Amino acid sequence: MALSIGPADPARPDFVGEVTGIDLRREITAGEAAAIEDGMDRYAVLVFRGQPIDDAQQIAFTRHFGPLEMATGDIARADQRRLAMEVNDISNLERDGTVLARDDRRRLFALGNMLWHSDSSFKPTPAKYSLLSARVIPGSGGNTEFADMRAAWDALDAEMQAMVRDLVCEHTQIHSRGTLGFTEFTDEERARWAPVPQRLVRRHPRTGRLSLFLSAHAGGIRGWPRPEALMLLRDLTEHATQRRFVHAHVWRPHDLVMWDNRVTMHRARRAPPDQVRDLHRTTVADSAPTLEQAA
Ligand code: OGA
Numbered sequence: 469m470a471l472s473i474g475p476a477d478p479a480r481p482d483f484v485g486e487v488t489g490i491d492l493r494r495e496i497t498a499g500e501a502a503a504i505e506d507g508m509d510r511y512a513v514l515v516f517r518g519q520p521i522d523d524a525q526q527i528a529f530t531r532h533f534g535p536l537e538m539a540t541g542d543i544a545r546a547d548q549r550r551l552a553m554e555v556n557d558i559s560n561l562e563r564d565g566t567v568l569a570r571d572d573r574r575r576l577f578a579l580g581n582m583l584w585h586s587d588s589s590f591k592p593t594p595a596k597y598s599l600l601s602a603r604v605i606p607g608s609g610g611n612t613e614f615a616d617m618r619a620a621w622d623a624l625d626a627e628m629q630a631m632v633r634d635l636v637c638e639h640t641q642i643h644s645r646g647t648l649g650f651t652e653f654t655d656e657e658r659a660r661w662a663p664v665p666q667r668l669v670r671r672h673p674r675t676g677r678l679s680l681f682l683s684a685h686a687g688g689i690r691g692w693p694r695p696e697a698l699m700l701l702r703d704l705t706e707h708a709t710q711r712r713f714v715h716a717h718v719w720r721p722h723d724l725v726m727w728d729n730r731v732t733m734h735r736a737r738r739a740p741p742d743q744v745r746d747l748h749r750t751t752v753a754d755s756a757p758t759l760e761q762a763a
């Protein structure tokens with residue numbers, strides 16, 4: 469069966485596509501990779517159902533879209549890691565497969581995924597694509613929601629667009645976790661996750677479309693008083709995450725969902741804390757820091 473991509477929701481023809489006619493367990497062709505990249509340009513999020521892949525297959529698929537990013541944003545100690553450095557552990561599991569204790573530091577840190585964000589916006593070069601593979605899904609809850617930041621930009625009035633067009637934000641995981649009251653960072657973690665600058669408005673290198681680049685990690689705007697910066701970022705995030713810009717993905721085991729972090733935000737929704745939720749994420753790094761990319 470040939471590869472085919474169509475809208476996941478016919479009511480929204482340009483946000484979230486569903487891909488059929490491909491088996492991600494085998495090596496894909498250059499033509500298939502190009503068609504998927506074209507699909508990402510159009511839909512920003514692509515859903516692949518029924519893909520029972522392992523980590524090696526997920527990594528091989530991911531490499532078609534650029535350099536792999538390592539899971540250095542993780543708070544787990546090396547001796548606590550369940551997965552290779554090429555894979556982000558998006559689970560609530562200990563190495564032995566038991567569910568993390570309610571007050572475990574790794575679990576509390578991971579609750580930050582429930583804030584609207586763009587992956588690795590706290591790294592000097594942020595993420596291009598993220599690919600999230602569902603291995604075990606809880607009985608209820610735990611959806612992932614996506615917001616279309618191109619549509620959010622288009623819907624701003626001209627005065628607001630002019631005001632934010634050239635702003636530069638400071639992003640750090642210390643800020644996003646701090647908004648949840650998670651402040652117990654070691655000096656080493658604070659140094660590792662020092663703030664990095666990111667443009668607030670970016671241009672997609674292939675489509676030329678502008679989009680808002682927001683994330684829970686954004687904790688300031690260069691040259692602005694901090695409360696005023698946080699208020700504007702809160703206002704913009706509220707605007708950008710109105711239901712008309714949002715799609716909720718309801719997971720089935722073996723789904724793989726791929727999104728473009730340059731033009732979307734996403735967040736996890738609450739799941740029962742005692743049930744296993746195990747997803748594995750691979751990430752493609754962007755080409756350069758956003759300030760070095762064409763505006
Ligand atoms: C991620 C993430 C959301 C979720 O994998 O980057 O934010 O629903 N996941 O687990």
Ligand code: MN
Pocket residue numbers: 581585586587734
């Ligand atoms: Mn994320």
